[in-house]
Amino acid sequence: MDNKWYERKKEEALHDIGVAIQLTCKLIEQDNNFQSVDKKYLIEKVRTCQDATANDFQWLIYGIKCVNQDENIFDNEKYVNSELGFETLRNCKSMLTAIKGLLDSEWVDIEGDIVITDPCYTTDKWCEGFKPDLLPLCRNTIYGDWSCTTYDKKTKEPIGNFCADAGMVCIDTLENILKRKPDFIDEYGEWCRTIIKNFKGKVRFKIVCLDEERDKIKFDTWNYEVRVEGEGVNTDTGEEIQFITAQTGL
Numbered sequence: 001m002d003n004k005w006y007e008r009k010k011e012e013a014l015h016d017i018g019v020a021i022q023l024t025c026k027l028i029e030q031d032n033n034f035q036s037v038d039k040k041y042l043i044e045k046v047r048t049c050q051d052a053t054a055n056d057f058q059w060l061i062y063g064i065k066c067v068n069q070d071e072n073i074f075d076n077e078k079y080v081n082s083e084l085g086f087e088t089l090r091n092c093k094s095m096l097t098a099i100k101g102l103l104d105s106e107w108v109d110i111e112g113d114i115v116i117t118d119p120c121y122t123t124d125k126w127c128e129g130f131k132p133d134l135l136p137l138c139r140n141t142i143y144g145d146w147s148c149t150t151y152d153k154k155t156k157e158p159i160g161n162f163c164a165d166a167g168m169v170c171i172d173t174l175e176n177i178l179k180r181k182p183d184f185i186d187e188y189g190e191w192c193r194t195i196i197k198n199f200k201g202k203v204r205f206k207i208v209c210l211d212e213e214r215d216k217i218k219f220d221t222w223n224y225e226v227r228v229e230g231e232g233v234n235t236d237t238g239e240e241i242q243f244i245t246a247q248t249g250l
Helices: 003-030 036-048 054-068 077-083 086-100 174-180 212-217
Strands: 108-117 137-140 147-152 158-163 168-173 194-209 224-234 240-249
Touching: 003 036, 003 086, 036 054, 108 158, 108 174, 137 194, 158 194, 158 240, 168 174, 168 224, 194 240
Parallel strands: none
Antiparallel strands: 108 168, 108 194, 137 168, 147 158, 147 240, 194 224, 224 240
16 A cells, blocks of 8 residues: 555554543543542553553553452453553554555565565564564555465566465575575475566555445455565566466465
8 A cells, every 4th residue: 555545554654543531531530440640641641651551551540559458349351451541542543553564565675586485485484583683575455364466567477376384575696595495496396486587667555445335334354365466577677567366266
């Protein structure tokens, strides 16, 4: 999704957060379980701690409970999450975080035999501190594990497939991957990767909304899909290369 979409969604999310903060402050003020000094303290925290989560506020309440040495109040987790509006506030803040993850990536220049796959297939050190964010392009799939088809944008014909086993997708050169995992080609089959040979151009992640009418009713990250897009040329033949991916399986 583009920056215009992001700014609109961000404005909506910030508005909802503001409403949720006001509601939580009102519910705290009306709650007779709190002393006046406790109410003032909690309301100040709710209004100023913009990055605080529902769990953070829950611990604040438990702290007040301990200070007051009252073993009878706030034992109900539902109370501290729902009845004071913290759950609503948490959900609103989660939306603000979620929309940041739905922005299209910047275009990245890349040259070589390029590979689209899950980064977990590209290293033997996946569980030993490997940092996929150091790759040219890498992100979560939103969906989790999936299988996708890569299409020629002009002819609409499939030119490859790939999948995920760690809920992530990356674009890298085969040369880089073979440095990390020399047996990449032999160990895994073509089912896990699309290789586009002799590519020179730019690639990016493009996020699309699958159902815009549904999105107007209720925002849900599951209504968005990550696609890999590329524009360039074949350095051997000079032919134009344009491709786009789409999820086609579970």
